[in-house]
Amino acid sequence: MSLLTRIAMILSFLGHYPSYILAYIIETLIVIIFGTVVVAGMVYFFRKYMARVQMRIGPNRVGKFGVLQVMADGLKLIQKESIMPQGRDDLPYKVAPLLIFIALMMGFIFIPYGPLAWLGTLTVTHSDVSLVILFALIAIMPIGELLSGIVSNNKYAVLGSLRGVAKDISFEVPMMLSVLAIVMMASARGVSPLDINGVVQAQNIPFAILEPLGFFVFLISMAARASYSPFDMGESDSELVTGNTTEYSGLRFGMFYLGLFGTIFLGSLILSTLYLGGYNGPFESYVGFIWLLIKTLVVVVISLTIWLSMPRVRIDKFVTFGWKYLLPISFINLVITGFIILGGIS
Amino acid sequence: MIDVKEVEEPKTIPIIGSIEGMYTVFKHLFQKPVTVQYPEHKEDQGDRFRFRIYLSTDDCVGCTLCEQVCPNLTITMVNLDKENPRNKRKIYPSVNFGTCTVCRNCEEICPTDAIYLKDVFETARTKNSFFYSPTELEKNEDEVRR
Numbered sequence: 001m002s003l004l005t006r007i008a009m010i011l012s013f014l015g016h017y018p019s020y021i022l023a024y025i026i027e028t029l030i031v032i033i034f035g036t037v038v039v040a041g042m043v044y045f046f047r048k049y050m051a052r053v054q055m056r057i058g059p060n061r062v063g064k065f066g067v068l069q070v071m072a073d074g075l076k077l078i079q080k081e082s083i084m085p086q087g088r089d090d091l092p093y094k095v096a097p098l099l100i101f102i103a104l105m106m107g108f109i110f111i112p113y114g115p116l117a118w119l120g121t122l123t124v125t126h127s128d129v130s131l132v133i134l135f136a137l138i139a140i141m142p143i144g145e146l147l148s149g150i151v152s153n154n155k156y157a158v159l160g161s162l163r164g165v166a167k168d169i170s171f172e173v174p175m176m177l178s179v180l181a182i183v184m185m186a187s188a189r190g191v192s193p194l195d196i197n198g199v200v201q202a203q204n205i206p207f208a209i210l211e212p213l214g215f216f217v218f219l220i221s222m223a224a225r226a227s228y229s230p231f232d233m234g235e236s237d238s239e240l241v242t243g244n245t246t247e248y249s250g251l252r253f254g255m256f257y258l259g260l261f262g263t264i265f266l267g268s269l270i271l272s273t274l275y276l277g278g279y280n281g282p283f284e285s286y287v288g289f290i291w292l293l294i295k296t297l298v299v300v301v302i303s304l305t306i307w308l309s310m311p312r313v314r315i316d317k318f319v320t321f322g323w324k325y326l327l328p329i330s331f332i333n334l335v336i337t338g339f340i341i342l343g344g345i346s
Numbered sequence: 347m348i349d350v351k352e353v354e355e356p357k358t359i360p361i362i363g364s365i366e367g368m369y370t371v372f373k374h375l376f377q378k379p380v381t382v383q384y385p386e387h388k389e390d391q392g393d394r395f396r397f398r399i400y401l402s403t404d405d406c407v408g409c410t411l412c413e414q415v416c417p418n419l420t421i422t423m424v425n426l427d428k429e430n431p432r433n434k435r436k437i438y439p440s441v442n443f444g445t446c447t448v449c450r451n452c453e454e455i456c457p458t459d460a461i462y463l464k465d466v467f468e469t470a471r472t473k474n475s476f477f478y479s480p481t482e483l484e485k486n487e488d489e490v491r492r
Contacts, residue, residue, distance in 0.1 A: 049375070052374075052375050053374050053375055055377055055380050055381075057379045302368075305368045305371055310364060310368075
């Protein structure tokens with residue numbers, strides 16, 4: 001029994017269809033709250049992790065161990081005056097941060113969260129093409145990045161967004177090719193391959209073991225998608241002020257900021273669902289959600305370590321890397337996957 | 347034309363260096379932070395640390411040696427109406443801690459050990475002057491008007 005049917009059962013006095021519609025809305029709200037809390041937690045975790053790695057203490061004044069620091073920062077951002085540049089294109093300027101934030105929050109809905117004790121499965125939607133929708137949502141985010149830069153009438157912002165888009169184009173083709181390899185694997189198992197739930201069920205052996213090259217390409221692509229330190233050409237804070245977010249302040253800037261951290265978490269979730277077995281645990285258990293969270297946290301720690309240990313790559317070097325190395329690697333991965341399927345190892 | 351010599355870089359596996367760097371960063375997670383939470387926790391200053399100048403007006407003979415030896419006019423002698431048979435001129439040193447370099451020449455030269463330094467260093471004030479009169483130099487830091 002899933003969480004959806006449990007909520008619908010509670011609301012069953014309304015009749016069949018209204019109760020299910022309301023249950024869907026409530027479950028979506030729960031996921032959005034989960035997403036917001038997780039993103040705030042990510043900000044706190046990043047600040048604490050960065051501080052500990054640099055042998056500092058980190059936020060510890062607001063609340064116990066500084067837990068409420070993120071809330072205090074958020075309150076500050078909400079209260080701040082929103083200063084907008086002259087000569088901006090008004091509508092896209094205001095839409096861009098929303099686009100990133102909404103695409104991120106919608107991404108959380110399509111993840112299969114797996115079962116959690118008596119609550120049943122927490123997965124919200126059971127679409128047959130959830131993989132496609134998820135990557136379509138991820139592909140929306142660069143549009144927000146591009147709009148925010150071009151529209152805000154600032155040379156640094158334009159340069160930042162151009163760099164960001166060059167980066168996005170150069171990794172997204174290899175990323176989709178590595179996803180294609182996964183779809184091949186899943187379809188060889190006879191499950192519906194475009195449903196992420198099916199992909200998770202197909203992983204008796206995690207795909208990261210069968211396709212290490214694809215895992216590598218996808219890890220780098222997710223790092224580049226979230227655009228943190230080795231791949232933060234869009235932001236380039238030492239050269240371009242803050243790149244495409246230069247002219248944003250207050251809550252709109254906060255949305256970009258949360259979008260960055262949320263993308264790290266969403267990327268880690270997708271990585272652990274597609275490559276590390278998702279909610280499948282080493283034992284046959286009914287707490288798959290916990291397994292998913294543990295895997296995601298490990299990937300998050302790896303991502304943050306990548307962030308904190310590497311300097312920014314020059315944009316032309318990354319574009320070269322994307323087209324000349326990642327793309328051939330992902331093609332090789334496709335071929336290897338084909339052999340694995342022919343050999344029947346999966 | 348200048349011949350540019352092409353230096354051959356040693357061949358390395360590209361990913362290994364990055365992973366080593368990540369490991370180095372991750373290792374620091376388990377080390378103790380170096381930050382000291384100052385007002386709550388205070389670090390040891392060491393046995394020989396001195397900052398605040400104290401004065402015992404009963405011992406001071408008003409010889410002005412400390413004023414003469416002070417390198418940047420931090421110490422000036424001022425009048426203080428106090429009965430002291432050894433100090434007929436009734437002059438005592440006053441200290442401006444804004445310029446004191448803690449060279450400890452005054453402590454060294456004082457013939458009666460009337461001037462001495464202690465390891466008190468929290469002399470922050472709100473009255474925008476670090477000038478200490480002789481009576482203030484006698485008191486502890488928490489008794490001095492701030």
